[in-house]
Amino acid sequence: MAALLDIRDLRVTMPGLGRPILDGVRLSVADGEAVALVGESGSGKSVTARSALGLFPSTASVTGSVLVGGTEIVGATASAVRGVRTSVASMIFQDPRAGVNPVRRVGDFLTEPLRRIRGFGKREADARALELLDAVGLHDPGHVLRCFPHELSGGMLQRVMIAYALTADPRLLLCDEPTTALDVTTQAEIMAILGRLRRGRGLGMLLITHDLDLAAAVCDRVYVMYAGRIMEYAPAAALVAHPRHPYTAGLLGSAPPLSGEPRRLTPIPGSPLSLAHGVDGCPFAARCTFAEPGVCDVTVPALQKYGDSETACLRAGQILEAR
Numbered sequence: 001m002a003a004l005l006d007i008r009d010l011r012v013t014m015p016g017l018g019r020p021i022l023d024g025v026r027l028s029v030a031d032g033e034a035v036a037l038v039g040e041s042g043s044g045k046s047v048t049a050r051s052a053l054g055l056f057p058s059t060a061s062v063t064g065s066v067l068v069g070g071t072e073i074v075g076a077t078a079s080a081v082r083g084v085r086t087s088v089a090s091m092i093f094q095d096p097r098a099g100v101n102p103v104r105r106v107g108d109f110l111t112e113p114l115r116r117i118r119g120f121g122k123r124e125a126d127a128r129a130l131e132l133l134d135a136v137g138l139h140d141p142g143h144v145l146r147c148f149p150h151e152l153s154g155g156m157l158q159r160v161m162i163a164y165a166l167t168a169d170p171r172l173l174l175c176d177e178p179t180t181a182l183d184v185t186t187q188a189e190i191m192a193i194l195g196r197l198r199r200g201r202g203l204g205m206l207l208i209t210h211d212l213d214l215a216a217a218v219c220d221r222v223y224v225m226y227a228g229r230i231m232e233y234a235p236a237a238a239l240v241a242h243p244r245h246p247y248t249a250g251l252l253g254s255a256p257p258l259s260g261e262p263r264r265l266t267p268i269p270g271s272p273l274s275l276a277h278g279v280d281g282c283p284f285a286a287r288c289t290f291a292e293p294g295v296c297d298v299t300v301p302a303l304q305k306y307g308d309s310e311t312a313c314l315r316a317g318q319i320l321e322a323r
Contacts, residue, residue, distance in 0.1 A: 003067070004172050004204040005029040005052055005089075010064035010074075012047060012228075014057055018278040021047050021060070023228045026303070029172065029204040034195075036207045036215030036236070038251065039225035040272050045208045048225070049174045052089050052206075054081040069171060086117050089172040090165035094180050096157040099164075100149045106160055107145035113167045132163035136193050155186035162193065172204045173197075191218055212251050216240045224248045227273040227283035234309035244311040246288045282314070290315050 005028060012022040022044045029035045037045050050056070051066050054073045066073040069088040071080055093099050100109055107129060114125040126145070133141030136159040149157060158178060165173060175194065179187035195218055198205050209215055215222045216236040223233040224247060232245040243249040250268035257263060270287035273279060282288070285296040296314055303310040 003028040004031050004033075004069060005206065006065070006067040007048065007051065008065040008067075010048070010051060010066060011062070012044075012051070012056060013061045014059055017275045019273070019275060019283075020228050021057070021275065022051075025064075025225075025228070025230055027206075027223055027230065027233075029206050031171065031204055032198070032202045033221070034198060034205045034207065034219040036209055036219040036222045037225055038209055038212050038215050038222055040210070042272055042275070043225045044228040045225055046176050049091070049176050049206055049208050052172070052174055053085055053091060086113075086168050088168075088170060089174060090168050090170040091174040091176060092158075092161055092165050092178045094177040096154065096161045096181075097149060099161055100157070102149050104148075105145065106147050106149065106152070110145070110160070110164055110167060113164070117168070128167075129163070132166050133160070135166070135197065136160075136162045137189070138163075155182055155189065158182065158186075158190055159193065162190075162197070166197070170203065172206070174206050174208075176208045177210070178207075194218075211255075212240065212248075213255065224251070227279070229283060229312065230303065231284065231313070232309065232311045233303075238307075238309060244306060244309060244316045245284075245313050246290050247284050250287075282312075290318075 007025055007027040010022050010025040011020055013020045025048055027048065037048060039045050052068050052073065054076065056062050062074055064074060068084050071084050073081060073084065110129040110132065111125040114120040114128055115122065120128060129145060130141045133144055138144050138156060138159050152160065179190050182190065194205065197203065207215065207219060219236050221233060222236050222239045224231045224245065226247050231247050232239065239248065240252065243252055253266040254268055256265060268287055273283050281297040281299050282301050285291040288296065291297065292315065299314060301312040301314045303312045304316065306316065
């Protein structure tokens with residue numbers, strides 16, 4: 001499959017920080033493929049996803065390559081980036097209420113891009129908005145079009161935001177923790193909608209999440225990120241069954257199992273690496289129980305291939321044998 005999103009050696013730095021926000025990130029999403037990017041808060045997941053739309057911090061220095069549908073985003077003109085945003089890639093953000101104007105009706109919100117960007121007439125735009133609301137599982141879409149955002153629940157409003165993302169008829173959906181602010185039942189409904197839309201329309205999807213179990217359940221491949229670097233990536237089932245990086249194993253060990261016998265949770269020691277502090281070696285070395293002093297804390301590990309997986313760990317072979 002051809003890469004719809006192809007990020008290569010992406011490095012994002014800002015003045016005054018001790019380390020890069022992103023440091024040599026490589027990631028790809030093919031047409032029709034669902035890919036997850038997992039990691040703790042502050043690891044750089046959202047910055048990675050937003051790079052596909054050229055949404056870099058205003059004072060950032062950016063190097064590397066971000067190809068979206070064949071268009072290079074790094075260093076692109078405003079016109080080129082606008083073309084990607086309006087026809088290739090759309091983003092669904094974490095908080096749906098932050099993305100809408102509270103004094104405008106849902107119908108005005110949905111039909112504006114259809115009319116101004118895609119050139120639809122009013123009647124055609126209204127009909128298309130109704131189709132999209134029906135596609136995301138909203139009952140009585142005509143009533144929803146007449147509502148203001150405060151009249152809708154969080155789950156209903158997130159469905160509206162998914163419909164808004166689809167107004168561009170994109171090939172790539174960037175989902176930045178789209179279920180975080182919702183209850184468990186509604187989370188499952190939203191993920192089911194996204195899965196159905198992805199399969200029905202052949203969309204590529206990049207899902208940003210903290211939840212490795214969710215990532216493994218709905219995605220084909222999973223990337224694990226820590227301190228702006230990719231620590232490991234693998235097919236979803238293989239990554240959960242046989243994690244090769246200590247950080248991946250730590251994430252799995254600190255979450256309760258969804259089935260089987262209950263077990264004692266094993267939290268990852270220490271705290272995430274601050275952007276204010278630089279690091280000479282592996283960024284996870286200070287929290288890693290397998291770290292070798294004088295080696296892991298002074299040498300930056302590159303991603304090494306192990307079958308279908310790649311792992312950035314100097315001791316990945318020994319760790320796998322120990323398990």
